[in-house]
Amino acid sequence: MSRLTHLDESGAAHMVDVGDKAVTKREAVATGRIAMSPEAASAIANGLVKKGDVLAVARVAGIMAAKKTAELIPLCHPLPLTRVAIDLVPDETGVTATATAATDGKTGVEMEALTAVSTALLTVYDMAKAIDKTMILQDIRLVSKTGGKSGDWTA
DSSP states (O other), rough: OOTTTBBBHHHHHOOOOOOTTTOOOEEEEEEEEEEEEEEHHHHHHHOTTTOHHHHHHHHHHHHHHHTTTHHHHHTTTOEEEEEEEEEEEEOOOOOOOEEEEEEEEEOOOHHHHHHHHHHHHHHHHHHTTTTOOEEEEEEEEEEEEEEEETTTTTT
């Protein structure tokens, strides 16, 4: 088993030193879904939610969250993001979110993509909870990453 890089020799958590790593182009894609009642899904898809355009607000929230990841996840490095894109696809029973984060840096953007998806979906929940409080966030996961020492990976 490989050693966890966020633990030092004594087992204490620490921020990984990436100072000697090469700058490379890196990208990560994450996805997730929020399941809901057909009534809530229809209201979102048709722009009938009283709080406003759910998908537009969720998209902006996801982008903002990606930029704040290092402030939310204790051992993440602050990264100069070159791109964050959020794709939100409504259907009859929910919304699927896909986030792509990119940087030219010394560490990956997996956490930024995952944070973007999570926050976009939480925003959908917040904006539509008056219609359906039973919505379920599900299947949030990394689907691919490129760049860096460990190379490319796809789920």
